[in-house]
Amino acid sequence: xxxxxxxxxxxxxxxxxxxxxxxxxxxxRLMPGNPLALIAGVDVGMLTPDxxxxxxxxxxxxxxxxxxYLRYWGDxxxxxxxxxxxxxxxxxxxxxxxxxxxxxxxxxxxxxxxVVGVLLGAISAWRRGxxxxxxxxxGMISIESLPSFWLxxxxxxxxxxxxxxxxxxxxxxPASDLEGWAHVWDIISHAILPVTALSIVGTPGVYMTMxxxxxxxxxxxxIRTARAKGAGERRVLFGHVARNTIAPVITVLAIRxxxxxxxxxxxxxxxxxxxxxxxxxxxVAGRDYPVMQAAFLVFTAAILVANxxxxxxxxxxxxxxxxx
Amino acid sequence: xxxxxxEDRAIRRAVRRRSRLPTILxxxxxxxxxxxxxxxxxxxxxxxxxxxxxxxxxxxxxxxxHPLGTNDVGHDLLSEIxxxxxxxxxxxxxxxxxxxxIGTTVGVIAGYYPKRLxxxxxxxxxxxxxxxxxxxxxxxxxxxxxxxxxxxxxxGLLIWAEPARIIRSQVLSLRSRExxxxxxxxxxxxRWTIIRHIVPRTALLATGSFVRAVSGAILLEAALxxxxxxxxxxxxxxxxxxxxxxxxxxxxxxxxxxxLPPGILIMLASLGFALIAFSLxxxxxPRL
Numbered sequence: 001x002x003x004x005x006x007x008x009x010x011x012x013x014x015x016x017x018x019x020x021x022x023x024x025x026x027x028x029r030l031m032p033g034n035p036l037a038l039i040a041g042v043d044v045g046m047l048t049p050d051x052x053x054x055x056x057x058x059x060x061x062x063x064x065x066x067x068x069y070l071r072y073w074g075d076x077x078x079x080x081x082x083x084x085x086x087x088x089x090x091x092x093x094x095x096x097x098x099x100x101x102x103x104x105x106x107x108x109x110x111x112x113x114x115v116v117g118v119l120l121g122a123i124s125a126w127r128r129g130x131x132x133x134x135x136x137x138x139g140m141i142s143i144e145s146l147p148s149f150w151l152x153x154x155x156x157x158x159x160x161x162x163x164x165x166x167x168x169x170x171x172x173x174p175a176s177d178l179e180g181w182a183h184v185w186d187i188i189s190h191a192i193l194p195v196t197a198l199s200i201v202g203t204p205g206v207y208m209t210m211x212x213x214x215x216x217x218x219x220x221x222x223i224r225t226a227r228a229k230g231a232g233e234r235r236v237l238f239g240h241v242a243r244n245t246i247a248p249v250i251t252v253l254a255i256r257x258x259x260x261x262x263x264x265x266x267x268x269x270x271x272x273x274x275x276x277x278x279x280x281x282x283x284v285a286g287r288d289y290p291v292m293q294a295a296f297l298v299f300t301a302a303i304l305v306a307n308x309x310x311x312x313x314x315x316x317x318x319x320x321x322x323x324x
Numbered sequence: 325x326x327x328x329x330x331e332d333r334a335i336r337r338a339v340r341r342r343s344r345l346p347t348i349l350x351x352x353x354x355x356x357x358x359x360x361x362x363x364x365x366x367x368x369x370x371x372x373x374x375x376x377x378x379x380x381x382x383x384x385x386x387x388x389x390h391p392l393g394t395n396d397v398g399h400d401l402l403s404e405i406x407x408x409x410x411x412x413x414x415x416x417x418x419x420x421x422x423x424x425x426i427g428t429t430v431g432v433i434a435g436y437y438p439k440r441l442x443x444x445x446x447x448x449x450x451x452x453x454x455x456x457x458x459x460x461x462x463x464x465x466x467x468x469x470x471x472x473x474x475x476x477x478x479x480g481l482l483i484w485a486e487p488a489r490i491i492r493s494q495v496l497s498l499r500s501r502e503x504x505x506x507x508x509x510x511x512x513x514x515r516w517t518i519i520r521h522i523v524p525r526t527a528l529l530a531t532g533s534f535v536r537a538v539s540g541a542i543l544l545e546a547a548l549x550x551x552x553x554x555x556x557x558x559x560x561x562x563x564x565x566x567x568x569x570x571x572x573x574x575x576x577x578x579x580x581x582x583x584l585p586p587g588i589l590i591m592l593a594s595l596g597f598a599l600i601a602f603s604l605x606x607x608x609x610p611r612l
Contacts, residue, residue, distance in 0.1 A: 012447065016454050023460075027467050038467070134345050141349075141602060145595035147543055149550045150565060150587030157579040168575065262456040266547055270569065280459060281551060284466045296463050299456035307454065 009311055013304050020300040024293045025072045029065075038289050081294040086286050091294045094279065099298075101171050102268070102275035105191055106260045109198035114253050116199070117206025122245075124207070125214035126237065137211070140204040148263065152197040152270035159193060166192055169272035194271045202260060209252045214245045247318035254310035258303030350603025356596030360589075364409040371403035375559060383578065392581040395564070396571045404559050405586055411560035412593055415476055415545040420537035422480025427487030428523075428530055434488070435495025436518055446492065452485045461544065465553040472555040475548055479541050487533035494529050498522050532604040539597035546590045561586035 028038035039059055047055070056062050060071055075082070081091040120140075124133045160168030167173065171190050178186050217223065218241060226240045264277030272278065276295055283291035363370060372389075373379050378398040386393045392401035430449065434442040461482055468474040498504060499522065507517050548554050549562025550569070564586045568574055573582040 012450060012454075015447070016451050019451055020455060023463075027463070138345075138349065141598055142591075142595055145539065145543070145591045145598050147546050147550075147562075147587060147590045147594075149547065149569075150583070150590065153565065153569065153574040153579070153583050154587065157574045157583065161575050161579070259457065262458040265458055265462060266550070269551065280462060284462060285552060287466075289466075292463055292466060296456065296459045299459045303454055303456055 009307075013307065016300065016304060020297060021073065021076060022069075024296060025069055028289060029068075076297070081297075082290045084283075084291050085288045086291075091291055094291065095276065095294060095298055098274060098276045098279050101273060102261065102264050102277060104187075105194050105198060105267075105273065105275065106257070106264060108191065109195045109202055110253070110257055110260055112195065112199035113202035113206050117203045118210050118246075118249060120203075121207040121210025122214055122242070125211045125218065126241075128215060128218075136207075140207050143200060144204040146201055148197060148201045149266045149270050151200060152194070152267055155193050155197055156270070166190075168193075171274050190273075194267050194273050197267055197270075198260070198263070201263075202256070205256060206249070206253065210245070210249050213248050214241060217241050217245045220244070247314065250317055251310045251314055254306050254313065255303075256306075258306035261302045262299045346603040346606035349599045353596045353599030353601075353603065356592050357600065360409055360413060360593055360596065363406060364413050367407050367410055371400075371406040373400040373403040375399055375404040375407045385578075386581050392585060393578065395582065396567060396573075401564070401582060401585075404564055405561065405589065408559055408561040408564060408586065409589070409593070411472070411555075411558050412542055412545060412590065415472070415479065415560075416538040416542040416593070416597070419476045419479040419483070419541040419545070420534050422476065423484040423537045423541075424487055424530060424534045425484075426480070427484035427533065428491055428526070430484070431488040431491030432495050432518060432522060432526070435492040436499055436514070436522060438496060438499075442492070446489075449485045449488050452482075457482065458547070461548065462551065462553065465548055470553060470556055472558050475545055475554060478548075479544050483537055483540055483544075487530070487537060490529060490533050491526050494526050495522055498525055528604070528608055532601055532608060535597050535604060536601035539594045539601060542590065542594045542597065561590045 039061065060068055063071070079092060081095075083089065084091055084094060087094070120136055124136050127133045156168045159166045167190050172178075172183075172186050173190075176186070223236065223240055226236050231239070261276075264273075264275055265280045266277070267273070268275045268277035269281040276298065280292060280295045282288070283295065376399065379400055380390060380394045380398050382394055382396050382398045384390055384394040384398075390400050390402065392405065395401055395404065430445055434445040434449075436442075461478060464478045464482075465474065468478060504517060504521050507521055512520075545554070545560065546562035546565075549560045550566050552563075552566055552570075554560055554563050554566075556563075565583065568579070568582045568586075573579055
């Protein structure tokens with residue numbers, strides 16, 4: 001049984017990859033106007049017919065659609081995403097150099113929102129219906145409506161400009177030759193504001209999941225049994241409730257990791273943080289379509305890896321799913 | 325109930341408070357949304373100036389004539405923000421309508437024909453839910469170009485999957501109810517059964533997911549406009565913040581009147597609908 005479900009999941013992920021790649025392939029070719037501008041990044045009006053034909057042949061736009069499609073897949077499998085229109089650099093290099101920064105701030109912020117969200121969600125569910133629970137719940141609903149970019153701007157205005165406590169942009173101080181701990185502190189101080197903004201907007205989702213899934217556990221018969229046999233509150237909470245709640249929450253967290261990645265487009269733009277999200281923004285602003293597409297594929301891959309990790313982790317955390 | 329007296333009272337108190345909170349929050353949401361709708365409808369009378377006209381020097385500090393100062397080209401910021409409510413509400417409502425139409429259609433069909441057709445449809449829904457949401461939104465918006473209609477379409481076409489899932493599960497349970505079975509066993513055609521017996525029963529749930537979709541769409545419109553992908557002619561709260569960012573207003577004292585107000589309004593608009601949605605959802609399926 002478990003095996004068959006795994007196969008179906010794998011098939012689903014395969015479909016996601018095909019859909020993402022096909023979208024990438026079709027979008028620039030189906031848009032109104034000349035696809036040459038979108039695919040080769042040239043100003044079509046400035047070219048002589050000969051030049052235009054030369055570029056069409058080089059990019060392969062004269063081949064039948066299915067051949068172009070196959071070639072596109074071939075390029076992706078060989079890790080060839082082409083070159084940026086703007087900087088003429090290989091896109092793979094650009095992505096690899098941005099990736100660590102995005103991993104740093106998403107990883108840290110996910111950690112913070114996971115710990116805070118799980119703790120507050122557990123407290124809320126345990127004290128269900130009390131004033132504390134309801135005000136926490138209302139607060140979280142409000143935070144969910146916060147536009148993350150605006151939160152980022154306000155944090156910069158307050159902490160960087162008004163009080164001058166932290167740097168307002170970038171990941172490191174430009175043109176500084178800091179070494180050792182000074183360099184580490186430089187990186188941390190630049191990451192604090194983006195991580196804070198991401199953590200704040202990421203917390204309500206974890207909180208809601210934790211609260212609802214714990215409320216469900218609290219209603220189970222075995223909790224009543226545990227209470228009936230005289231187990232203390234502490235033992236019920238840690239021995240019975242927490243252990244049965246944590247598995248679904250960890251799955252949700254793993255899936256959020258993938259999506260948190262995409263959310264950085266906005267936060268990294270506010271803080272001019274040199275990660276993958278900022279790269280997407282720059283590509284969009286500069287009509288650098290191949291870079292935008294490659295980044296989209298990386299985001300898709302991130303989500304799939306996170307989902308896969310959740311699938312593999314689940315039976316380890318929750319033994320019930322192993323046998324059934 | 326075998327609870328002791330004290331516990332009994334505590335539970336009753338909790339139940340009372342539990343049932344009151346959704347109502348309080350729902351009313352708060354209605355008040356917020358009502359105020360915004362009034363602002364949007366009467367914007368031309370409420371706004372002191374035409375938000376597209378250069379009526380003063382750029383970068384003015386707040387004054388009696390310009391309570392929120394002026395922006396980088398000399399537009400009155402207060403008027404701009406008052407008119408911004410129109411874009412925000414319109415994109416939110418229309419995009420959510422698009423999403424609801426697609427979501428209900430897919431959800432009802434997938435729920436009523438759960439075997440092959442339904443499970444194929446839901447596989448598609450799962451695929452959409454896995455795709456990286458924000459990057460896809462940005463890629464689509466970038467290719468389609470900047471206009472109000474495109475913003476609405478892109479958002480509407482990406483947020484229908486969640487409503488579809490919710491409505492499908494409701495339809496799944498409805499189709500095995502006695503009155504539906506009775507109608508079908510008497511030979512009522514599928515289309516009749518669906519329109520007469522299934523769709524009306526999903527109305528409350530659909531309203532809930534519609535309102536939730538409006539709340540989400542307002543935030544997405546703001547995000548797209550903030551990234552410079554909104555309609556360049558229709559100034560929305562998001563695009564006001566885009567210019568505040570581009571001109572570095574958040575690095576100067578101007579952030580207090582240029583950055584704070586539009587952001588607070590985006591949050592209030594999204595929150596207003598989220599509160600109504602929460603109150604509706606609690607009524608349908610109490611989880612407090």
